Ligand SMILES: Nc1ncnc2c1ncn2[C@@H]1O[C@H](COP(=O)(O)OP(=O)(O)OP(=O)(O)O)[C@@H](O)[C@H]1O
């Protein structure tokens with residue numbers, strides 16, 4: 267499905283072109299034009315209701331758009347396609363939810379293996395080996411046989427990250443992955459995300475963790491009222507935000 | 522009284538167990554059991570299909586399923602049995618054995634009722650689980666089969682079970698269309714004895730009670746075993762509450 271032409275190499279991983287989306291009469295995304303380059307870590311921030319979740323959910327088509335185009339790895343996401351093509355596309359986009367959404371009837375290990383086995387037809391043993399390595403990577407190999415209800419929030423979110431990685435996605439999307447966590451568990455999840463970034467994973471993260479943004483992000487996108495008002499390197503964004511709305515947002519965060 | 526019961530059992534156990542078989546059709550307790558097991562075994566998968574159809578946006582699936590559920594909810598089972606019993610032979614121009622009539626009616630009726638239980642279980646899971654499965658690349662049916670149904674069906678197990686128990690009790694209605702099941706056999710016994718209706722029907726009640734009670738216990742054991750395995754998953758709390766509400770359409 268993917269175009270392995272030479273141009274695909276310079277093609278950004280994710281590209282939004284003139285994207286608009288409405289909920290009824292309400293315009294949730296306004297003329298979005300932006301790119302996430304390969305290997306880039308983008309942090310999306312902005313006040314509540316500004317459209318961050320909506321934006322990130324359009325990338326794997328959990329939300330439809332009304333005009334414009336979004337391409338992922340050179341392929342249009344919202345064009346006409348068969349259901350199986352959409353499933354294949356989605357399987358290549360790692361998505362981590364705020365509320366973890368582990369499958370409660372499956373152990374941590376089974377949560378990680380079920381999709382490679384059922385979606386990609388990976389051999390069970392092979393999926394298991396890979397899952398154990400991924401659980402190890404997020405520091406949870408000892409919890410492989412635990413069920414979600416037996417895990418803390420931070421542990422559940424790390425399993426959720428391992429589950430997304432098991433599909434070997436070229437990019438990972440995070441929608442406020444630490445917002446539902448008790449403060450003492452935020453660090454362990456951010457550490458895993460830092461590790462991913464260091465390994466060169468392309469990432470788009472909606473987060474209010476400005477320390478993480480400052481340290482890990484290549485670019486920060488600031489959203490307000492469905493628009494991306496500012497995209498800048500973190501040092502620039504945090505040191506000298508251009509937009510009045512961004513200045514207010516940052517000073518609100520500090521208090 | 523107790524002696525009477527023992528006598529009745531001793532003299533009629535074969536009739537109560539298998540009806541007039543092999544001189545007539547298989548009947549009595551065996552027929553009740555076969556009718557119950559078959560109707561449950563067929564109604565259950567049917568109910569899942571009806572539930573899916575009720576989620577469908579395709580009117581060719583949605584409408585028949587919806588009509589079926591509303592008819593089953595709005596019409597007494599006995600009416601439905603009589604209707605099928607008298608109308609189907611007219612429509613297809615051939616006689617249908619009472620047993621088959623009863624089985625088909627029960628499967629459709631129970632299937633419609635169970636489908637609402639299944640649907641409620643799926644709705645109660647919320648959007649997050651399906652969304653997550655889809656985001657990982659599972660197709661609609663893959664998500665349903667591997668992610669949604671195992672949770673939803675488990676959570677509504679008490680309701681499914683009580684529907685099974687009522688299916689067993691509903692087989693007694695086969696009596697009115699001469700299906701030679703247990704109640705029919707008991708009535709034959711009663712007609713022979715003439716003077717012992719209280720004892721005969723008391724015995725009948727005990728047999729039904731024991732079957733239903735055994736099933737309830739067995740399901741409880743099964744439920745505990747799964748609960749133990751999933752130790753503390755949120756569904757357990759739900760499943761212990763048999764009054765779990767089923768959302769109306
Ligand atoms: N399903 C929906 N139907 C109608 N309006 C919606 C829906 N989902 C989101 N919205 C609206 O769209 C706007 C953007 O919502 P979105 O969830 O993308 O914001 P957000 O930036 O992620 O906010 P938060 O920081 O609170 O998560 C909000 O005004 C919200 O009320």
Ligand SMILES: [Mg+2]
Nearest residue numbers: 318319320442
């Ligand atoms: Mg959000």
